[in-house]
Amino acid sequence: MEVVILAGGLPSSISEQPDGIPKPMAEIGGRPLLWHIMKSFSQYGLTDFIICAGYRSYVIKQYFLNYYVYKSDITVDLAKNKVTVHNKVTEPWAVTILDTGVNSSTAERVKQAAPYLEGDDFIVCYGDCLSDININFLIDSHSTDGHIMTAAVAKPTGRNTIMNIVQPGDIKGSCIPSSDIHNAWVNACTMVVNKRIFAQLEDMRGTFETDVLNRLAQIHEVSAFYHDGFWCPVETVRDRNHMQQLWESGHAPWKIWND
Amino acid sequence: MKVVIFAGGKGTRIAEESVYRPKPLIEIGGKPILWHIMDWYSSFGYNEFIICCGYKGQMIKQYFLDYYTKNSDIKVDLETGGMRILSQNIEPWKVTLVNTGLGTLTSGRLMRVRRYIDGDTFMMTYGDGVGNIDIPSLLKQYYSNGKFATISLTKPEGRFGAVQISRDTGLVECFREKARGDQSWVNIGFSVFSTEIFNYLGDGNSMLEDKPYELLAKDGQMGAYFHKGFWSPMDTVKDKEYLEGLWNTGSAPWKRPPASTKH
Numbered sequence: 001m002e003v004v005i006l007a008g009g010l011p012s013s014i015s016e017q018p019d020g021i022p023k024p025m026a027e028i029g030g031r032p033l034l035w036h037i038m039k040s041f042s043q044y045g046l047t048d049f050i051i052c053a054g055y056r057s058y059v060i061k062q063y064f065l066n067y068y069v070y071k072s073d074i075t076v077d078l079a080k081n082k083v084t085v086h087n088k089v090t091e092p093w094a095v096t097i098l099d100t101g102v103n104s105s106t107a108e109r110v111k112q113a114a115p116y117l118e119g120d121d122f123i124v125c126y127g128d129c130l131s132d133i134n135i136n137f138l139i140d141s142h143s144t145d146g147h148i149m150t151a152a153v154a155k156p157t158g159r160n161t162i163m164n165i166v167q168p169g170d171i172k173g174s175c176i177p178s179s180d181i182h183n184a185w186v187n188a189c190t191m192v193v194n195k196r197i198f199a200q201l202e203d204m205r206g207t208f209e210t211d212v213l214n215r216l217a218q219i220h221e222v223s224a225f226y227h228d229g230f231w232c233p234v235e236t237v238r239d240r241n242h243m244q245q246l247w248e249s250g251h252a253p254w255k256i257w258n259d
Numbered sequence: 260m261k262v263v264i265f266a267g268g269k270g271t272r273i274a275e276e277s278v279y280r281p282k283p284l285i286e287i288g289g290k291p292i293l294w295h296i297m298d299w300y301s302s303f304g305y306n307e308f309i310i311c312c313g314y315k316g317q318m319i320k321q322y323f324l325d326y327y328t329k330n331s332d333i334k335v336d337l338e339t340g341g342m343r344i345l346s347q348n349i350e351p352w353k354v355t356l357v358n359t360g361l362g363t364l365t366s367g368r369l370m371r372v373r374r375y376i377d378g379d380t381f382m383m384t385y386g387d388g389v390g391n392i393d394i395p396s397l398l399k400q401y402y403s404n405g406k407f408a409t410i411s412l413t414k415p416e417g418r419f420g421a422v423q424i425s426r427d428t429g430l431v432e433c434f435r436e437k438a439r440g441d442q443s444w445v446n447i448g449f450s451v452f453s454t455e456i457f458n459y460l461g462d463g464n465s466m467l468e469d470k471p472y473e474l475l476a477k478d479g480q481m482g483a484y485f486h487k488g489f490w491s492p493m494d495t496v497k498d499k500e501y502l503e504g505l506w507n508t509g510s511a512p513w514k515r516p517p518a519s520t521k522h
Contacts, residue, residue, distance in 0.1 A: 030314070030361050062321075069324065070317040073375070075355040079347075081327035086355075086375075 001048070001139070003041050004113045006208070007034060007127035008054025008100050022056050024127030025063065026240055029247040032063065033234055034127050036254060038093060043256050044135040046123065047093045050116050052100040052109035064095045106208035110193075111201050120195050124208065129189035130243060130254040131231030141225045142192035148221040149197065151213065154188035154231045185224065187213070188231045196221075230254065260307070261376050262300050265448075266293060266386035267313020267359050267368055270494075281315040283386035284322060285499060288506035291322065292493055293386050295513060297352060302515040303394040305382070306352045309375050311359040311368040320356050366471050367463030369456075376454065384448035389502065389513040390490030392449040397484045401451035404482035408456055408475050411449035413486045444483075447490050455480075489513065 007024040024034040038049055053060045063070075071089040076082070096116055100109040110124060121142065123135070133152050142150035187209050200215055216222040230253035234240055246252045270282030283293035297308055312319050331347035355375050359368040369383070380401075382394075392411055401409040423432045446468060459471040475481040489512035493499055505511045 030316075066317070066321065066324065070320055071358070073355065073357045074320065075353055075375075076323040076326070078323065078326050078352045078354065079349045081349075083324065089358075 001046060001119055001122055002050050002113075002117055003038070003046050003048065003123045003125065004050045004052060004110060004117075005034065005037065005125055005127045006106050006109055007051050007060060008057070008102070008104060008109055009128075010055050010102075021059055022053065022127075023235075025059055026234065028234075028240065028243045029252075033130070034060070034063075036130060037125065037127065038095075039091075040130075040132075040254050040256055041123070041125075041135065042091065042093060046135065047091075048096075049093060050096045050098065050113045051127070052098050052113055054100050054102045054104060054109070057097065057099045061097050064097060067091075105205055107201055107204045107206050107212050110208055110212075111198065111204075114195075114198050117195065121192055122195070124191045124193055126189040126233070128235060129231065129233045131188060131190065131227065132229045132253045132256060133188060133190050133225075133227050133231065134229075135190075138190065138225050139192055141223070142194075145223040147216075147223045148194050148200070149213070149216050150192045150223050150225050152188040152190040152225045152227045152231075153185040154227045154229075156184055156186050185226070188227050189233065260305060260378060261309055261381045262297075262305050262307065263309045263311065263369065263372055263376070263381060263383040264293065264296060264386045265365055265368060265383070266310050266319060267316065267361075267363065268387075269314045270387065280318055281313075282493070283310075284315075284318055285493065287389075287493075287499070287502045288511075292389060292502075293319070295389050296384060296386065297354075298350070298515050299389070299391075299513055300382070300394065301350060301352060305394065306350070307355075308352060309355045309357060309372045310386070311372055312356055313359055313361050313363060313368070316356070316358055323354050323356065364463070364465055365467035366460040366465050369467060370460050370463045373454075373457055379454045381452055381454070383450045383452060385492075387494070388447055388490065388492045390447060390449065390486065391488045391512040392447075392486050392490070393488070394449075397449060397486075398451060400484045401482065406475075406482040407453045407459075407478075407480040408472075409451045409482035409484050410472075411447050411484045411486045412444040413447050413490045414443070415445055415490065415492075444485070447486065447492075449484075449486070 005024070007022060009023060024037075025032045027033070028036060034051070041047075041049075051060060068088075068090050069083065069085060073086040075084045075086065077084075098112055098116070100112045104112075121139075131152075131154070138150065138152055197212070197216075201212065204212060204215070206212065213222060232239065232243065234243055243252070247255070264283070266281065266283040268282065284291040286292070287295060293310070300306075300308075310319060327347070327349060328342070330349055332345040334343045334345055335341070336343075357372045357375065359371040363371070390413070397409070397411060422434055424430065425432050456471070456475070459474050460467075461470060465471065472481060491498060491502060493502060502511070506514070
């Protein structure tokens with residue numbers, strides 16, 4: 001089963017580079033966000049990735065083209081332009097990188113991945129979101145429900161507090177989202193999708209997570225997979241720094257692998 | 260003889276620059292400080308380098324991977340993707356780039372490059388300091404000391420200009436810009452080690468300059484080379500601007516003398 005990663009969006013405020021890098025290339029613990037996402041999928045045996053790149057796609061291409069040498073010790077003979085790799089340190093991943101356009105919508109990006117999908121089902125996830133969603137359970141749930149899409153949903157996260165308002169002008173208090181809200185669920189950036197979706201995407205220009213999902217909902221072809229654990233979009237420098245702290249603490253929830 | 264250069268630290272004091280790139284890639288006159296250091300060694304015929312990478316190490320790798328094409332005249336056939344080198348004038352350097360970890364301390368970094376050191380003597384310096392250290396005379400000192408380690412020491416320029424005031428009149432007689440001699444001797448890298456040093460690194464969880472140097476000194480195995488010429492670290496943006504200014508004069512002290520051209 002392939003994992004399609006949406007990594008084409010414009011950079012947000014997360015980028016410290018003056019000229020901007022694609023958001024999925026923002027680093028946590030010295031490695032791009034994208035690597036963290038792929039590493040956790042690989043723990044479930046999913047090692048075929050299709051990266052839908054767009055904005056500065058060459059940065060992503062270059063990273064994977066040189067992955068082998070980045071991770072290994074090398075000697076460069078400058079005058080002969082000869083590179084010797086001393087110790088092989090790499091990952092058994094197959095990574096397809098598609099240039100899906102700078103201004104394409106997420107639905108249009110997924111559409112472009114179609115020719116590279118082999119099985120009936122595939123995963124779609126966002127290149128700027130970390131979680132510890134149990135992918136095996138998500139896939140099982142998808143097989144059981146038999147709908148076109150099974151979307152992981154989670155409690156809202158982030159810095160916003162939810163205000164308990166009885167009537168305008170009367171705030172009863174506030175709470176952090178995860179503790180006390182029972183009915184609000186948000187898309188947790190990870191979906192299992194059947195190829196039948198492409199029939200629905202034909203005339204679709206919108207975003208995958210809203211327009212496509214709504215259309216599938218209308219025809220009762222989307223089910224939810226409730227995820228109670230960790231998930232977090234990494235959109236701002238603040239998010240990134242928080243993830244960096246988790247990483248340095250040695251208790252990053254998405255790090256389900258051993259070094 | 261191999262030259263080990265520490266290039267893995269984060270360089271927090273020059274954060275304005277090192278957010279974008281590792282400190283050794285911060286440029287003076289359009290070339291990374293790391294290049295300047297290597298070119299200095301190269302001017303004495305030392306062309307084999309081992310770079311201890313850490314923070315943003317892949318940028319350092321990329322720099323050397325791209326070096327050949329960046330510094331040659333090339334012709335690219337876009338249709339076939341083929342490239343022809345029209346002329347090249349590339350340094351005869353062999354650069355080994357080793358991942359020595361993100362937060363590893365210097366003795367740990369040294370341990371991790373041991374396998375790339377051949378012979379029983381090697382040199383070491385830091386990737387953030389330039390100077391006109393006389394390498395042959397440093398080596399001579401090392402061999403005549405016969406100790407496991409010889410490190411270069413200097414008295415850095417003072418931070419403040421000194422003022423001489425007349426006792427009689429109370430008037431200022433002269434200024435001395437950034438006086439030397441009001442400082443103590445400091446370790447500036449540009450060191451020579453015997454591979455015996457690897458017996459002093461313990462488990463690699465300390466700064467080389469702490470426990471290992473202390474133990475070497477205790478064993479009477481630590482020699483000193485007093486460098487009286489130019490040396491400057493690049494710790495702050497102010498240092499960078501100072502070095503940039505010197506480079507732009509065309510006669511920066513650490514600049515390879517014109518007589519010693521590339522091979």
